Amino acid sequence: MSLTAKNILNSSVSYNNGYNDLKFPSEFVASARYDITQKMGLFGQLKTDHMLKAVGMRYTPFPYIDLFIGWNQTRIVETEDQVSLGLSLNLNTILVHFSYQDTDIVGNTQLYGISVDFQI
């Protein structure tokens, strides 16, 4: 059994005018968000770690439902493409998110995720 501990600092700055949220940690990351309408938004990101580039789209058919679709290209072993789908339910102070991702990392595999956000 071995035990290792590492401390790393990532600092960042956020400027948000309602449409864009940029961050510049010690690894270079640039994110952008553009809301076309209240129902639809586009997202993009470039990261230096694993050479990630990603684009995503949000669609809100009803105020309490968000649908997401995303694509990214990453390089862990070799260059891999990943496609994601997601659904969010907005229940006032509780948000429930589901995600599915098809990835080429470690062979053909799938990723399933569930998140719950709430505020008090």
Next chain:
Amino acid sequence: MSINKKWIIAILLGLITPKVAAQSGTIDMPTDFGTSARTIALGGIEGVYSSAYSVFENPAALPKDNTHHYSIFYMQLADKESSYMTAAASYPFGKGHIGFGFTQEQNPGIDHTSQNSNNEFISNGTFSPKQSLYQFGYQYPLKPNLSIGGYSPLLFARPICHRRQWI
């Protein structure tokens, strides 16, 4: 200088110190596959939403209201061979907001292999690598639409061997 400003400067200095001490290169973090289902659904794009998960992604984007925010996340990967669990919380603290996060990655029952005299790969046990990441972050608003933030992760990686006999 007020006491509040001294506390804020002390916290920011504390966040900078581990970088000087560690100077680590790129390492695989348990958050590499994503920190929330929403982040993954957008292809891994981080930092464009404000939630308690921002402590992992962009601490400057931590929620700015006066309520407490909590988030939990669970995912399975590679035909359920790997599992990830994440929990995060953020609270108002002074003029800014403070955030805490914990994430853990587990890969139980992975074969430990070696080559025998005939150059055949054989299993001589299994191990269960586990990574735990603790994260602390702080956000300080400079203007109503401009904030700065920093975070300091603490990562523990532990392979656990279950068996040590030749099979």
